[in-house]
Amino acid sequence: MDFDLSDEQALLKDSLERFVRNDYDFDSRRRNLASERGFSSTHWQLFGELGWTAMPFPEVDGGLDGGAIELMLIMEQFGRGLVIEPYLPTIVLAGGALRRAGSEAQKSRWLAPLVAAEQTAALAFAEPGGRFDPWHVTTRAERDGEGWRLHGEKIAVLNARDAGLVVVPARTAGATGDRDGIGLFVVTAGTKGMRVTAYPTVDGLQAADLALDGVRVDGEALLGTPDGGGSVLAEVYDEALLAVSAEAVGVMSVLLEKTIDYTRNRRQFGVPIGTFQALQHRMVEMFMCVEQSRSLLYMAAMKLAAGHDDASRALAALKYQVGTSGRLIGEEAVQLHGGMGVTDELDVAHYFKRVTTLDLLFGNADHHLTRYTG
């Protein structure tokens, strides 16, 4: 048992840290958010050149064979930088489904452009009324000759506006909530019958609700078997939980550092406010929450990497921990920054928004405590 990074992993971490430190200032991030795509095409291409978009995929698919540890390293630094490029929806979610369920032909057609950072993608993982249940799929897929017709509604589809394709889970059999009977269908952007209502999310990113009104896709659009998509979603979810938790740990670390820094410099009553014990103890509580979250992050990443039986349970524990810790740290960071903490100008408020969003993605703390409890 060890907590050491391999040489390759250490190099990856270095290059991520350098990127976030040198190329990701808050002002250009703000400009990129307001741009047409809502992120920087240049950065996205750079992610491709540096191999980050290829990381989780096997070599045969043009990937770098990275695993849970690499994903954790990437997402933690993206959290630190408050990175807005759609790595999670493209690589972890849509890429995760394509990599697991796609045929060779499907992968060369749809996955290759993602690996090469030529395109972004999305996975429609949520429906109205489904709360956080990945198998709550009421969207129907009906046979139509060699192809399928999709009917239903999806919500909170991250990055749907920019996505060249959306992976859509739809029910081919069984009842709402069943793990079996779900098919995964690739719907490319602009397909007739798919109405995309795009909107900015509270953290400044992009999402959309989708209305699928008899969307016609051909037989090639189905990834894997018509009823086996639920198991694929389960695996994608596990990876997504690790990804957003790692990102949350990155966000929390920065919130703590910025709060410490601020209270050391902000003077009131003639002294830095960081000298007040009432504030010090609150920052210590924040510190302990970050460390405890980091410990569970390492545990869950190592269990997922090793294919442990209880990896899913470890991820539930992790998501609960980062959800509760993230809330505490976000709220405390704002409180300790005083009035500045609720201004749009200061980056702290934006880290707070992101950590709040991350709690809601793929199940909040309560949801995962229930899962953990069984």
Added chain:
Amino acid sequence: MDLRFSDDDRAFREEVRTFLAEKYPADIRERTQRGLRLGRDDHMRWQQTLYEQGWAAPNWPVEHGGTGWSATRRYIFDSELALANTPQIMPFGLSMVGPVIYTYGTEAQKARFLPDILASRVWWCQGYSEPGAGSDLASLKTRADRDGDEYVINGTKTWTTLGQHADWIFLLARTSQDVARKQEGISFLLADMRTPGISVRPIITVDGEHEVNEVHFENVRIPVDNLVGDEGHGWTYGKVLLQHERTGIAAVARSKYRLSRLRALAGSIPAGDGTLLDDPQFRRRLARVEIELTALEYTELRTLAAVATGGAPGPESSLLKIRGTEVQQQLDLLYVEAAGYRALPFVPGQFRDPDIADDERIGGPWAADTAPRYFNGRKVTIYGGTNEIQKNIIAKAVLGL
């Protein structure tokens, strides 16, 4: 990063299990399994058993008799001992004064004291706190005045855990009154408890037990050879000792054992149509403690991995102390709540008398011990430096505030 144990580590775990199966004295095992109180002799014999195996001091450097184990092996060792519910290792010699002596003591002191500590032939106790010096330890008043080749000690130490069993005491005393800062002029001294002028007065704690004491020093003469390190620098040594103490206080493996036992007990307590374990509220509270404890387990592993054997853990040991004691208290409370009405009887004698069968105890085998333990357990966030003091330490030493 890899969670898996190597083949060697798995073999080591088997070795520890075999040792426990064969060498853990049956009568002590029976007492701990039945929840009976342990005496001095039980602790000494258990620690001597570990010593004979060469496993008395996993935290010591090899040259002084430590095991030289990796973080993984220490983790395995602690976990296996906790799973077997062995007596807690008394920290006063092996975790507290031992490291101070091998780090700052003279060769003569090492030769004189370390072998007995390692072999648990001598019971040590701690003379830190005073009636007027708790969290503000440096305001201690016990004085040690030089008189020829002797120090003459006068003062009172308090909260001396199990001092009634002790052969020796280590203490902080003021050897110089004329200092600029109160942390100066304090020395780290060792005294034989049989020295004339030392008297021990019991303090009965909230659970009715005699666990702590006041120790009075009245013109107690000890040789200057019993000074550890430099005169006036005791504060520095004392802080190192406290850092060693804090990691142990987290008691992660013990809490894991207690949590799994609580889960089993809850599954046998009728509640509604099922058992207490079917109660969603109870389950969620149990789950929250378990998650915090699991996180703490990995925080401890990370700390152990970062610390070379024998080195003092850094200020991050304060985190382990704070969270570890919080978890212990949450477990204490959940035990009381699991016991329900059965937590009401206060009959501590039945947990001292082996002749009363477990089922014959008032309140049943275990329940009547839960409330006293909960009350007594409030101490853990107070001793070893209160959790508020630990937060001060983290704020200053880790966060740089």
